[in-house]
Every structure is written in structure tokens, then in C-alpha cells.
């Protein structure tokens with residue numbers, strides 16, 4: 001899509017879904033599968049928020065409908081995580097990952113692709129917004145320093 005941080009997310013998450021399916025097929029232990037499930041769910045949610053915040057900051061006109069599209073996968077993550085927690089590893093099988101796998105590939109090709117030219121025309125703003133995103137990652141979503149604070153000064 002031209003934004004390296006988002007492209008990395010797309011590739012990493014697709015890779016984890018594929019790896020998780022393989023791990024299930026190979027009968028990996030519940031601990032391994034469980035940590036992959038947590039990683040996958042966290043990274044999906046982080047990526048969707050990152051994309052939405054970037055669109056919001058840059059005033060992307062397609063944000064509202066993009067949010068609606070994301071809501072479908074967020075709903076899947078919530079249900080998947082709840083069921084996995086409730087039912088345990090035996091509940092997990094490769095077919096349960098067909099939905100996110102297909103959703104992810106289709107969403108990138110048909111919905112994410114729509115922001116490509118918008119972001120490509122604003123490289124400076126994208127870089128600046130992603131810089132702030134990194135602070136969200138470091139400080140956590142609720143503890144990001146206010147704008148103007150120097151993030152490199154302890155206690156700032």
C-alpha cells in the first residue's frame with residue numbers, strides 16, 4: 001500500500017495466520033498455540049487502530065466506511081478470543097482461521113488499496129503521524145505523552 005509500517009503489519013499478520021494453521025495441523029502443544037493466538041489477536045487490533053488513527057489524522061475521506069469494514073474483523077477477534085478462552089486449545093482447528101485469512105487478503109486488495117494514492121500524496125504527514133504512532137506503541141494507548149511533551153525526557 002506504500003506505507004511501510006502498514007505493509008509490514010499486513011505481511012506479519014498474514015504470516016502468523018498461515019503459521020498458526022500449520023501449527024494446528026502439526027498438533028503443536030496448547031502453550032505454543034495459545035501464545036500465537038494472543039499475538040495474532042493483539043496484532044490485528046493494533047494494526048486496525050493504527051490504520052484508523054492515521055486516516056483520522058490525515059483527514060482521509062473514506063475513514064467512516066473503512067471503520068465499518070474493520071468492525072467486522074474486530075467482532076471476529078472478540079468472539080474468537082472469548083471462545084478460545086472458554087473452550088481451550090481443543091476447540092481450535094484450522095477451519096476456524098479461514099474467516100480471518102480470507103478477510104485479511106480480501107480487505108487489503110479491495111479496501112486498504114483505496115487509501116494508497118491518498119497516503120502516497122502526503123509522505124511528510126504520514127511520516128509524522130507514524131512517528132506519533134511509535135510513541136503509542138512505547139507508552140501504551142492510554143499513556144501516550146501529550147503533544148509537545150518531550151518523550152525522551154523521563155517524567156516529561
Ligand SMILES: [Fe+2]
Pocket residue numbers: 006010047051108112
Ligand atoms: Fe490494513
Ligand SMILES: [Fe+2]
Pocket residue numbers: 051066070107111112
Ligand atoms: Fe484496513
